[in-house]
Amino acid sequence: MPTINASQFQKRVREFSDIARRVPVTVTRHGRPSVVLLSAEDYERLKRIEEWATKAVKVANLPRATIRAMKTAKLSHLPAD
Secondary structure, eight states, X not given: OOXXXXXXXXXXXXXXXXXXXXXXXXXXXTTEEEEEEXXXXXXXXXXXXXXXHHOOOOGGGSOHHHHHHHHHOOOOXXXXX
C-alpha cells in the first residue's frame, strides 16, 4: 500500500487519488498513519461486509437442518482452564 505524508498528498492529490482507485493509499501526519484513501468501490464493499457482520440472526429463522445440526453437534476437546 503506497504511503505519503499529508503535505505531499496536498500537493499531489490528483495523482494519489488516481492511485487510490487501484490500491488504498495511506496518508501520514507526523510520521503516523492518519487516513486511508480508497476507491468508492472498495469503500462500498467494506460497508457491505460490516453490515453483514453486524446483523444478528435469530435461531428460529435458521433452516431446520441447521438447527438440527446445532442441537446434535458434539463439542470436541475443549482447552483446560
